Amino acid sequence: MEPDITDFPTRQLRAKPVRLDELCRDTKFTKREIRIMYRGFKQDCPDGIVQEETFKEIYAKFFPYGNSSSYAHYVFKAFDVNSNGEIGFKDLLVSLSTLLRGSVYDRLSWIFKLYDVNGDGCITKRELHDIIASVYDIVGRDTSPLEERRIRDHSEKIFARLDRQGTGVVTVDQFVEACLKDDVISSSLRVYSSGFEHVC
Incomplete structure (x- = not known):
């Protein structure tokens, strides 16, 4: 006897379907690449x-030895274009x-x-510190006062290089300009953003 359709769990698709042509136009991916990524996305x-x-659960699979929860939270917020929690x-x-x-x-x-x-x-400075601390968490940092001091010192050095006017805040234009001109910042940012490559 074949199972009745009502025996299967029903899931309502919550996302509005998007045409493949539209995705190709709005991104720099080919139709083939989009199809491959979509299969993985639908699986998870x-x-x-x-x-x-x-x-966070998906992200944690890529960083099993540390705590990726905080960093995944920040990445999620950046991906959440509509700020609706999805x-x-x-x-x-x-x-x-883009990345x-x-x-x-x-x-x-x-x-x-x-x-x-x-x-x-x-x-x-606080925001930069929080992001850097979350990266240290991913690699399994210890929580000793010495480690906290190291994170704070690292954050302050990077922030000083970004905040060249000494205003206490960094705008997007200042950020981009500083990153393009400073090899140390560029190198540090590559380390801190490399978590994306594992997810992608």
């Missing part, structure tokens, strides 16, 4: 939406396209968005 997110907790496939694809295939300016602007934790258009 059959409803067509990623909630933050699911995103990431749809198009949101994910547009961000990945993997965007211009240097586009990539740095996206990273700025990640570091601008409260979304006010400026990065503060």
